[in-house]
Amino acid sequence: MVKIVYVGFGIVSQGLADIILDNNSLLPIAEGTEIKTVGILDIMKGSKIDEQGIDMEEVLTNANKGDYSLLNDNVASITIAIEEINADIVIEASFTDIKTGQPAISHIVSALNTNKHVVTTNKGPFAVAYKQIFNLARLKKKVVAIEGTVMSGTPIINVLNNGLLGAEISAVSGIMNGTSNYILTKMELGMSYKDALVQAQELGYAEADPTSDVEGLDTLAKVMILANVIFDVQLDREDITVSGISQITLADVKGASSNNKRWKLIGRVWKDDQGDVHGSVSPKLVSMSDSLYGISDATNALKITSNILGDTTIVGAGAGKNETGFALYNDIISIVNG
Numbered sequence: 001m002v003k004i005v006y007v008g009f010g011i012v013s014q015g016l017a018d019i020i021l022d023n024n025s026l027l028p029i030a031e032g033t034e035i036k037t038v039g040i041l042d043i044m045k046g047s048k049i050d051e052q053g054i055d056m057e058e059v060l061t062n063a064n065k066g067d068y069s070l071l072n073d074n075v076a077s078i079t080i081a082i083e084e085i086n087a088d089i090v091i092e093a094s095f096t097d098i099k100t101g102q103p104a105i106s107h108i109v110s111a112l113n114t115n116k117h118v119v120t121t122n123k124g125p126f127a128v129a130y131k132q133i134f135n136l137a138r139l140k141k142k143v144v145a146i147e148g149t150v151m152s153g154t155p156i157i158n159v160l161n162n163g164l165l166g167a168e169i170s171a172v173s174g175i176m177n178g179t180s181n182y183i184l185t186k187m188e189l190g191m192s193y194k195d196a197l198v199q200a201q202e203l204g205y206a207e208a209d210p211t212s213d214v215e216g217l218d219t220l221a222k223v224m225i226l227a228n229v230i231f232d233v234q235l236d237r238e239d240i241t242v243s244g245i246s247q248i249t250l251a252d253v254k255g256a257s258s259n260n261k262r263w264k265l266i267g268r269v270w271k272d273d274q275g276d277v278h279g280s281v282s283p284k285l286v287s288m289s290d291s292l293y294g295i296s297d298a299t300n301a302l303k304i305t306s307n308i309l310g311d312t313t314i315v316g317a318g319a320g321k322n323e324t325g326f327a328l329y330n331d332i333i334s335i336v337n338g
């Protein structure tokens with residue numbers, strides 16, 4: 001029996017809950033091992049704690065109608081509730097703050113301090129406090145799993161940590177924000193920046209406030225996480241050049257097309273000849289021969305350059321309920337399988 005508690009019960013947590021309901025009997029983990037939800041802690045939707053197990057089918061059926069009335073336990077402090085609950089794994093899927101990492105850092109620290117593993121899709125804590133969190137996890141001998149922080153359920157962190165063992169990575173560069181890539185793709189078809197942004201919002205790709213997507217801040221957080229994962233370096237936010245796509249005009253896009261090129265918002269991390277690690281986020285002209293040229297709409301891709309393999313490009317979803325829920329699911333299974 002694996003006992004989990006959700007912190008933040010929005011799109012991603014509900015995606016994971018759906019996957020667990022549909023697949024629990026098929027889990028590729030030891031026979032008889034079952035994932036049981038013992039808590040839901042959400043500052044707005046409400047909370048529920050039941051160590052016997054919450055009926056998630058009922059919670060999700062209601063949630064699909066926008067009804068969270070079952071989450072009616074009186075929880076004064078989410079962090080204290082995380083500390084007090086008897087659970088094995090905390091699913092941290094609350095609000096992202098790229099500048100401070102809060103409140104998620106406090107959630108994660110509370111979980112680790114009370115000997116719980118953490119799986120999360122929240123970029124904020126790992127952009128700003130990667131080392132502190134992993135040092136605490138090591139001290140507590142607990143796992144912190146972050147696959148979903150970069151490109152949702154498309155395997156990136158696991159590939160970098162395990163799949164490329166033995167290869168020396170010198171750089172990664174990629175399209176890591178679906179909203180901006182969607183906008184640029186539509187502009188190639190002649191749509192204005194404004195109309196493409198509205199369409200991205202209607203399709204649920206962009207936030208109501210899309211600043212973080214289009215001005216490169218979302219990609220910046222991923223660049224900072226990748227610098228830690230690949231090079232064990234915490235880049236200073238101020239040392240990373242960041243520019244987004246809001247200044248790109250239809251004329252720019254047309255001009256690129258006539259030269260068989262495309263504008264893409266590229267996040268990049270690389271090590272120079274002196275061994276110093278750098279990061280950047282900016283629109284770049286990409287030529288037809290580049291594996292990132294054909295990445296369209298909200299799809300993401302990361303090109304990994306290593307000494308033995310040359311370029312390896314991983315293409316896949318960068319967001320979405322099921323896609324991001326899957327990242328959490330995959331991380332839970334890894335923890336359960338040891």
Ligand SMILES: NC(=O)c1ccc[n+]([C@@H]2O[C@H](COP(=O)([O-])OP(=O)(O)OC[C@H]3O[C@@H](n4cnc5c(N)ncnc54)[C@H](OP(=O)(O)O)[C@@H]3O)[C@@H](O)[C@H]2O)c1
Binds near residue numbers: 011012
């Ligand atoms: N959606 C994606 O495709 C995707 C992809 C990759 C990563 N992520 C990351 O995954 C996380 C969850 O995303 P989401 O799309 O599920 O967001 P969401 O739908 O907004 O859900 C987050 C939930 O957490 C709640 N919350 C906010 N602050 C909290 C706190 N202090 N304690 C407890 N709950 C709190 C929110 O309440 P309110 O309703 O009041 O805000 C909301 O119900 C975010 O960090 C996001 O950046 C999402």
